[in-house]
Amino acid sequence: xxxxxxxxxxxxxxxxxxxxxxxxxxxxxxxxxxxxxxxxxxxxxxxxxxxxxxxxxxxxxxxxxxxxxxxxxxxxxxxxxxxxxxxxxxxxxxxxxxxxxxxxxxxxxxxxxxxxxxxxxxxxxxxxxxxxxxxxxxxxxxxxxxxxxxxxxxxxxxxxxxxxxxxxxxxxxxxxxxxxxxxxxxxxxxxxxxxxxxxxxxxxxxxxxxxxxxxxxxxxxxxxxxxxxxxxxxxxxxxxxxxxxxxxxxxxxxxxxxxxxxxxxxxxxxxxxxxxxxxxxxxxxxxxxxxxxxxxxxxxxxxxxxxxxxxxxxxxxxxxxxxxx
Amino acid sequence: xxxxxxxxxxxxxxxxxxxxxxxxxxxxxxxxxxxxxxxxxxxxxxxxxxxxxxxxxxxxxxxxxxxxxxxxxxxxxxxxxxxxxxxxxxxxxxxxxxxxxxxxxxxxxxxxxxxxxxxxxxxxxxxxxxxxxxxxxxxxxxxxxxxxxxxxxxxxxxxxxxxxxxxxxxxxxxxxxxxxxxxxxxxxxxxxxxxxxxxxxxxxxxxxxxxxxxxxxxxxxxxxxxxxxxxxxxxxxxxxxxxxxxxxxxxxxxxxxxxxxxxxxxxxxxxxxxxxxxxxxxxxxxxxxxxxxxxxxxxxxxxxxxxxxxxxxxxxxxxxxxxxx
Numbered sequence: 001x002x003x004x005x006x007x008x009x010x011x012x013x014x015x016x017x018x019x020x021x022x023x024x025x026x027x028x029x030x031x032x033x034x035x036x037x038x039x040x041x042x043x044x045x046x047x048x049x050x051x052x053x054x055x056x057x058x059x060x061x062x063x064x065x066x067x068x069x070x071x072x073x074x075x076x077x078x079x080x081x082x083x084x085x086x087x088x089x090x091x092x093x094x095x096x097x098x099x100x101x102x103x104x105x106x107x108x109x110x111x112x113x114x115x116x117x118x119x120x121x122x123x124x125x126x127x128x129x130x131x132x133x134x135x136x137x138x139x140x141x142x143x144x145x146x147x148x149x150x151x152x153x154x155x156x157x158x159x160x161x162x163x164x165x166x167x168x169x170x171x172x173x174x175x176x177x178x179x180x181x182x183x184x185x186x187x188x189x190x191x192x193x194x195x196x197x198x199x200x201x202x203x204x205x206x207x208x209x210x211x212x213x214x215x216x217x218x219x220x221x222x223x224x225x226x227x228x229x230x231x232x233x234x235x236x237x238x239x240x241x242x243x244x245x246x247x248x249x250x251x252x253x254x255x256x257x258x259x260x261x262x263x264x265x266x267x268x269x270x271x272x273x274x275x276x277x278x279x280x281x282x283x284x285x286x287x288x289x290x291x292x293x294x295x296x297x298x299x300x301x302x303x304x305x306x307x308x309x310x311x312x313x314x315x316x317x318x319x320x321x322x323x324x325x
Numbered sequence: 326x327x328x329x330x331x332x333x334x335x336x337x338x339x340x341x342x343x344x345x346x347x348x349x350x351x352x353x354x355x356x357x358x359x360x361x362x363x364x365x366x367x368x369x370x371x372x373x374x375x376x377x378x379x380x381x382x383x384x385x386x387x388x389x390x391x392x393x394x395x396x397x398x399x400x401x402x403x404x405x406x407x408x409x410x411x412x413x414x415x416x417x418x419x420x421x422x423x424x425x426x427x428x429x430x431x432x433x434x435x436x437x438x439x440x441x442x443x444x445x446x447x448x449x450x451x452x453x454x455x456x457x458x459x460x461x462x463x464x465x466x467x468x469x470x471x472x473x474x475x476x477x478x479x480x481x482x483x484x485x486x487x488x489x490x491x492x493x494x495x496x497x498x499x500x501x502x503x504x505x506x507x508x509x510x511x512x513x514x515x516x517x518x519x520x521x522x523x524x525x526x527x528x529x530x531x532x533x534x535x536x537x538x539x540x541x542x543x544x545x546x547x548x549x550x551x552x553x554x555x556x557x558x559x560x561x562x563x564x565x566x567x568x569x570x571x572x573x574x575x576x577x578x579x580x581x582x583x584x585x586x587x588x589x590x591x592x593x594x595x596x597x598x599x600x601x602x603x604x605x606x607x608x609x610x611x612x613x614x615x616x617x618x619x620x621x622x623x624x625x626x627x628x629x630x631x632x633x634x635x636x637x638x639x640x641x642x643x644x645x646x647x648x649x650x
Contacts, residue, residue: 018583022463043584097650098643123650125457125591128634130649132450135610135637136603138347184596257606258343259368262599269594271509274587278461281582285460305635305645309453312460318423320630324455325422325448 001027002291004284005061005085007051007077009033009040011245012090013067015280017044023284025314029061058084062294063287066090067280075100082107082115082301086290088283090120097123105301114294115301119286120279121270122146126251128304129268133253137264140255143181145173145194149247149275157222158199161215163207166235168242170198173250181252184263197228200242202235247275285312326352327616328385329609330410332376332402333392334358334365336570337415340605341390342369348609350639354386383409387619388612391415392605400425407432407440407626411619413612415445415604422448430626439619440626444611445604446595447471451576453629454593458578462589465580466511470498470519474572474600482547483524486540488532491560493567495523498575506577509588522553525567527560572600610637 004020006013009031020028021044030047033040037048049057054064064085068077070093078089082104091100097118108115118124122144130142151171158167177194180187199216203209213230216223233241248270256263272278286304289311293302310317313324329345331338334356345353346369355372358365362373374382379389389410393402395418403414407429416425422443433440443449447469455467476496483492502519505512524541528534538555541548558566573595581588597603611629614636618627635642638649 015583094650098647101646118650125461127650128457131634131638131645132453134649135613135634135639136450136606138639182596257602258340258599262597262602264598264603265594265596267592267594267596269590269592271507271590271592272587273589274583277582277587278589281461288460303642303646303650305642305650306633308631308633309456309460310630313456314460314463317628317630320456321426321628322423324459325419325443325452325628325630 008067011276015277019284129251137255143252146249147171330386336601338392340602344609462580468577471574472496
């Protein structure tokens, strides 16, 4: 059995708890938290420990799955944990991946561990499809569309506006753009042509909704470059109709082969009812790979690009060749 | 530069020739054929050698890409070539993959070479997506749809019927079945519910078209389990409208996560104007991986399941993490 530890018990941590329960070759040793362990009861009644007690349990955990956020938790947590454990994280601040990789690599190598960072669907499965697509169709174009789904970052940006009580923002791919790409015509698309943004906002009593709407639509980086729709709804409507965390998207590689320019379209699409639970499932599959590669003596920081696919699946090579090839 | 050899100069071999030309890190050393080399002029004017002269060129070729057929060529050719070279093949007789793997593995290991078999899109990229899908969503179902595309095997089966001059058969996925799977309802589908077959047949003068149609529709394994449509057309129409070799298909993994059964759909879709040219492009990308793994001392038979994705792409890990992750 692969012995798993979870650091952080938010949506992602709870998703890993569920995923490990369903993996026949894994067992969950404990959840590690910054909160008072006594204040937290896990869904599966697995023990809860304080995060500062991890170092005492180095011999009891094969892979630690880090479920904190990329902004404040992972830059330090992944490096710290990599000193004592093989780790998996879902670091998703694309621009900072090279620096995060270097720091985790150093900590892992010094202590003889393996780490796999930036695991999930983007970065993660979408990244894999961008890589496979470019390798197979070197003459071509990449397209990534996100949604329809909830963007936590954009929802938070709206919540910070004065007069806003709560908000939920959906990123929606433009159907016309999807169709153009799917047809193989390799269009050049602006930010505005690719996605729209739809916002459901609960305003505080007496707030200036006109001003809130204007502030959202003109917000640089987040909304100014998009066609944005704003709906004002009640707190009850928000809780009733918008409490889910769906997401997804599509990666395309379109290109030509041969001397006559034959066209090809590779399309990889995810439709996810729960963004954190799906991400957790990817993290858990890569924990299996980390365990196996560590047993073979592999050390240092890796990404999904470095992991042979077979390492993710519970069955062995013979079974995979017979049943899935 | 990675030095490539091609064995066999049919559609697949010509596709590899084009793909190697477009790869900046590869050079094509020669084409090897069973025909009289003097009778064959290649598209890029690359030298042609007799297949029996391969053994003299072991020091000049890094990876040999085998472009023969799975029925008659590869079972012996892959094993023979693996004695002298690192090889890639597209062996696609699913039921015989374990035996083919064992034979190629033995020949490769004895002689210190690496081989990657069953490379292409099915087996190949579709297999990869079945594996990733099962690993990430262990509670779920797999679906593979093929087409719309030309099935060479079914076209050949029609051509063998008395009174038939030529024929082209298209495999077509049933749209209703695709929609059901895409919606996440995990349907159980019969063979007939998944695909239809459409045949374009040129009959010989005076042939009994009624009997030909009946023979096609009742042919066991090939057509009897499908709703089949037969069109009789002229040789001119066949050549004008049905000379392409398009294909493609879709692999789905649908499943649930968490304790509340949240649904997820993973969809991987290929739309290919030229089946052989796309397959050739996959073979060529895996030749790069074979070259790199051989340099690291890897030996024996592998499949797409064993190859770290990064080995397929011409750029290095640092570039990939910065640009694609």
